[in-house]
Amino acid sequence: MKKFEGVLLACDMDGTLLDSDRRISPRNEQALRHFTEQGGLFSLATGRAPKAILAYLPQLPFNAPYSLLNGSLVMDEQHKVLRCAGMPADTKELISVALSTFSQIGCEIFVDDRILIRQMGEVTAEHLRILKLDYELVAQDELGDTAGWCKINLTGDPAVMRQLRELLQPYADRFCISSSMPSFCEITALGVHKGTALRSIAARCGVAEQNIYAVGDSYNDEMMLRTAHIGFAPQNAETDIVKVADVVVCDNNRGAVADAVEWLDKQYT
Structure with a gap:
């Protein structure tokens, strides 16, 4: 039996798996390949859309379902949609x-x-430019049925976003409102977040609670870290997320995910 069989590791992307230049370091890539070669199940857990991860697919050893758009879209390891919330x-x-x-x-x-x-x-224009994403402009009366929507992201100056979150407080009983950066206000359906996605993926893979691990740096990772048996946060994580984490690893520019895998290596001998 390989040492990581039955162990699931979910990894956030920006600020965690990716460095400040939005690259996966050789150290992180090698660590994930070691983890999966030893039987571990690798699951991505990102707020990004499907097309925003395409460039990274060759570097990542997918062998388990993973979540996008803050847990609202779950894909299988062949990159086919399993569920849209x-x-x-x-x-x-x-x-x-x-x-x-x-x-x-x-x-x-x-x-x-x-x-x-x-x-x-x-902020939206810059977000789309950096990630090189195609889009369609729509009017309010062209929005259509929301049943097929995964997530909305409201963007702007961080000070305005703070005011916006206050404005949206009356909607907190119907929506999950989070953020991956101060200029974003990311909204999914109530109860839909990275934590619920991680729980459903673990159940699908038959992973026991004590073998669920996750690493993330921002507020949209909080529920995932709380769901995991052990949650890792890089040193560069938001202060409140560092407090939630069970283990703090090095920052994202030095191989935070590799540090998490090395920690697991010592636990599963």
Whole structure:
């Protein structure tokens, strides 16, 4: 029996698996290959859309389902959709309220592998440019059925985003509102986050609770770290996320995921 058989490791991307230049370091790649070669199950857990991870697929040893868009989209190891969580009909109301109050913010809507732009803001334009993502501009009356939506992302200046989160507090009983960076306000259906996705993936793979591990750095990783038996956070993680983590590893520029695998190596002898 290989040492990591029955062990699941979920890894966030930006700020965790990727360095500051958005690259997977040789150290992290080698560590993940060692982990899977020894029987471990590797699961990505990112807020990114499917097309935003395409460049990284050759470097990652996928052998288990993984989650995108903050847990709202689950893919199998052959990169086929297993589940899209969908969003409630009043998501359109939330969008209308947000954009009418803050006219300068952007609004991204993720529908499987499509990106709809309800309103283009400076942060959204830069986000799409950096990740080289195609999109469609839509009007409010063209939004259609929300059942096939995965996530919406409202973007803008961090100070405006803080005000926006206060505005959206009345929606907290219907939506999961999180962020992966101060300029984002990421919204999924209530109860849909990286933690619930991790739990469903573990169940699908038959992984026991004590063998579920995760590593992440931001607020959209919190529920995943709480769900894992052991949650790892890089040193560069948000302060509150470091407090949630069970183990703090080196920062993302020095191989945070490799540090987590080395920690597991010592536990599973």
